[in-house]
Amino acid sequence: xxxxxxxxxxxxxxxxxxxxxxxxxxxxxxxxxxxxxxxxxxxxxxxxxxxxxxxxxxxxxxxxxxxxxxxxxxxxxxxxxxxxxxxxxxxxxxxxxxxxxxxxxxxxxxxxxxxxxxxxxxxxxxxxxxxxx
Ligand code: FES
Numbered sequence: 001x002x003x004x005x006x007x008x009x010x011x012x013x014x015x016x017x018x019x020x021x022x023x024x025x026x027x028x029x030x031x032x033x034x035x036x037x038x039x040x041x042x043x044x045x046x047x048x049x050x051x052x053x054x055x056x057x058x059x060x061x062x063x064x065x066x067x068x069x070x071x072x073x074x075x076x077x078x079x080x081x082x083x084x085x086x087x088x089x090x091x092x093x094x095x096x097x098x099x100x101x102x103x104x105x106x107x108x109x110x111x112x113x114x115x116x117x118x119x120x121x122x123x124x125x126x127x128x129x130x131x132x133x
Contacts, residue, residue, distance in 0.1 A: 028052075028060040029095070030080035045079050053108045058082040058095035067093060 001014040001023065010032075012020055017038060024032045025043060036042060049063025060082055067076040067083075075093070082095040086104035089096045 028062070028080060029058075029082040030078050043079060053085075053106065054082075055108055056104055056106050057086075057099055059085055 001011055001020060003009055021034055024034045046063045052060040054060060062080050065078045065081055066074065068074055084092050084095045086099040086102055088098035088102040090098060
């Protein structure tokens with residue numbers, strides 16, 4: 001289904017629909033999305049919003065997310081985003097992986113901390129192990 005050495009690197013016909021969906025919903029940045037055309041359920045929004053600081057990388061946010069400019073202009077209305085916290089992104093406020101070239105180093109503890117209590121097994125905290133993003 002995914003082969004980063006090919007273009008396009010996603011072949012949605014390469015797997016069963018449910019497997020594609022299960023993979024897409026684990027994408028922490030929201031870069032992968034889906035719209036089911038077979039009558040199956042569309043993506044659910046998590047009831048709990050979580051923010052996961054990725055060591056040396058962005059903040060993975062999952063839930064009901066509205067990103068606006070300071071004047072209130074809507075930038076994104078999403079369920080998953082990766083927000084830049086290094087200050088180097090050319091696509092701010094979103095991460096574009098510029099933190100790597102910038103050599104950004106966070107001082108976070110290695111533990112992943114859900115914002116809301118009662119962590120959800122499907123939350124990014126469990127899906128995305130802390131990594132050098
Ligand atoms: S955290 Fe990724 S570009 Fe800033």
